[in-house]
Amino acid sequence: MSHSVDSILSQIRSYQSQMGVPRPAVAADAPRSDAIPSPGAIGATGTGAVAGAAAPSFGATLRNALEGVNAAQQRTGELVRAFELGEPGADLAKVMVAAQHSQVAFRATVEVRNRLVQAYQDVMNMPL
Numbered sequence: 001m002s003h004s005v006d007s008i009l010s011q012i013r014s015y016q017s018q019m020g021v022p023r024p025a026v027a028a029d030a031p032r033s034d035a036i037p038s039p040g041a042i043g044a045t046g047t048g049a050v051a052g053a054a055a056p057s058f059g060a061t062l063r064n065a066l067e068g069v070n071a072a073q074q075r076t077g078e079l080v081r082a083f084e085l086g087e088p089g090a091d092l093a094k095v096m097v098a099a100q101h102s103q104v105a106f107r108a109t110v111e112v113r114n115r116l117v118q119a120y121q122d123v124m125n126m127p128l
Helices: 002-019 058-085 092-124
Strands: none
Touching (some): 002 092
16 A cells, blocks of 8 residues: 555656646745654644745645646647648657656546555545
8 A cells, every 4th residue: 555655656756746836946945845744844734834935735736747748639639730730840750759658647646546546445445
């Protein structure tokens, strides 16, 4: 179970890097952004959020990833149309690379969705 969570987190991080979401510079002794805060770091609200540091929500990260996949597929469609019409600058190599990129992004999105559904089903089937 831990392996699948790590896999999903790494996929989300890769989507963030593809979307150009800046990652903060990590110092050697600075805590990771996904680390569980220490009890002293939890503020008065009890959420553990540090004032002034707003991390993107899971929904926003997922939305950005889906928008990135959609943009890749639209770009591929535009390149295919341009290649079919014989426009200059739309060579076969660019079209094939764009098609493979959008295919891999779509497959990764489907895999993340499948893992989230499986995790939801696992949680719902847990005995009380």
